[in-house]
Amino acid sequence: MQFRKLFFSLCCTVALGASLAACSEDEELFDDSGSQVTLPAHRAFILNEGTQGANNATLSFYAPDKDADFIKDIFYTQNQAKLGDTGQTMIEYNNDLYAIISGSRYLIRMNTAGVEKQRYEIPASEGDPRYLAAENGYIYMTQYGGQVTKLDANTLQVVATFKGGANLEGIAECDGKLYVANSYTKNDAGYQYHTDLFVINEATMQLETTLTVDINPNQVLEEDGKIFLISWGNYADKGYSAQMIDPKDNYKSTSLGVATNMTVGDDMVYFVNSETDYSNWPHTSTTNTFFSYDVKTATVNSSSFLKNAPAELATSSVYMMSVDDKNGDIYIGVTFYSDSDGTMYRFDRNGNFIEKFDCLSLIHISEPTRPY
Numbered sequence: 001m002q003f004r005k006l007f008f009s010l011c012c013t014v015a016l017g018a019s020l021a022a023c024s025e026d027e028e029l030f031d032d033s034g035s036q037v038t039l040p041a042h043r044a045f046i047l048n049e050g051t052q053g054a055n056n057a058t059l060s061f062y063a064p065d066k067d068a069d070f071i072k073d074i075f076y077t078q079n080q081a082k083l084g085d086t087g088q089t090m091i092e093y094n095n096d097l098y099a100i101i102s103g104s105r106y107l108i109r110m111n112t113a114g115v116e117k118q119r120y121e122i123p124a125s126e127g128d129p130r131y132l133a134a135e136n137g138y139i140y141m142t143q144y145g146g147q148v149t150k151l152d153a154n155t156l157q158v159v160a161t162f163k164g165g166a167n168l169e170g171i172a173e174c175d176g177k178l179y180v181a182n183s184y185t186k187n188d189a190g191y192q193y194h195t196d197l198f199v200i201n202e203a204t205m206q207l208e209t210t211l212t213v214d215i216n217p218n219q220v221l222e223e224d225g226k227i228f229l230i231s232w233g234n235y236a237d238k239g240y241s242a243q244m245i246d247p248k249d250n251y252k253s254t255s256l257g258v259a260t261n262m263t264v265g266d267d268m269v270y271f272v273n274s275e276t277d278y279s280n281w282p283h284t285s286t287t288n289t290f291f292s293y294d295v296k297t298a299t300v301n302s303s304s305f306l307k308n309a310p311a312e313l314a315t316s317s318v319y320m321m322s323v324d325d326k327n328g329d330i331y332i333g334v335t336f337y338s339d340s341d342g343t344m345y346r347f348d349r350n351g352n353f354i355e356k357f358d359c360l361s362l363i364h365i366s367e368p369t370r371p372y
Helices: 074-079 311-315
Strands: 006-010 018-022 044-048 058-062 087-093 096-101 106-110 116-121 129-135 138-143 147-152 158-163 167-174 177-187 190-201 207-212 217-223 226-231 241-246 252-257 261-265 268-280 283-294 299-301 317-323 330-335 342-347 353-359
Touching: 044 087, 058 074, 074 116, 087 129, 096 129, 129 167, 138 167, 138 177, 147 167, 167 226, 177 226, 190 217, 217 261, 217 268, 226 261, 252 268, 261 317, 268 317, 283 311, 283 317
Parallel strands: 018 087, 167 217
Antiparallel strands: 006 018, 006 317, 018 044, 044 058, 087 096, 096 106, 106 116, 129 138, 138 147, 147 158, 167 177, 177 190, 177 217, 190 207, 217 226, 226 241, 241 252, 261 268, 268 283, 283 299, 317 330, 330 342, 342 353
């Protein structure tokens, strides 16, 4: 998989809906044309989801080396326009940023300074856009309604589509194949949760095989030729779970434990099981368990990968995690399910706490709905 990993790569419908993409430090590759501000080489962008229906998604700028000020809405600074409704997810590929603004139904391409280059308007006849992967000059976008759309990364023109499944969620690319989570179907009978992970030929966009995985697959990542999957269960007798799938060993599946979120970097997979009790809403209580998996040694370390973490992190609802490719720093975003800003915690690659900072949330929350 050639595209640079994100810092933050998960968005949903609450305070800290954040994807954060770190850009290359090779300034010769930067395209800062049209920028209204001067940005340092080591830079990161946070996609804040905002409130669904409120048209208040934002793109923030963060300087990991502390050589520039935090900019809460750099998209508006650069483009003199709002980003749109509901920032869903974002990746960095070939030193461009690609983000899904799901409520506004478009995929946007920005340069390394957050200046819009172009956008793809998703037809109203198609399902909602969900997640992205990139490889070999193409962007792959999952959609509800059973579609994966393949777009030229430079033009955002549709090249091909895959049709199959129901509501498709996470996607990862590995060795010419796309791994796509077929999560659930919703109809008059309610929710039917699936156990399908589609393996799609990247070149032909045809289904090669369907793997049976834990129920309600959602988040999909690749690291060192392995596929890592978190399934969300059926919200009854089946809970969250984490699996590893080895494409080179006849798609052998290995259970890695219970996890609600994960991120990957430098042959490590970092997991958290963040269990939040909503029974006394709006008052919530959360318990977090952090653990890791070493891809090279194929071992699970059940001890937390964090050291001297602020006490409140143990009981804050973890919304996302990601790793900085440059130095291995680990970022953990939490939400308070309120109209307050979410908080980002930063640790070095050895788990030592560095700092925390607020992220723009612009959110007003009613009681959480079923996560999907």
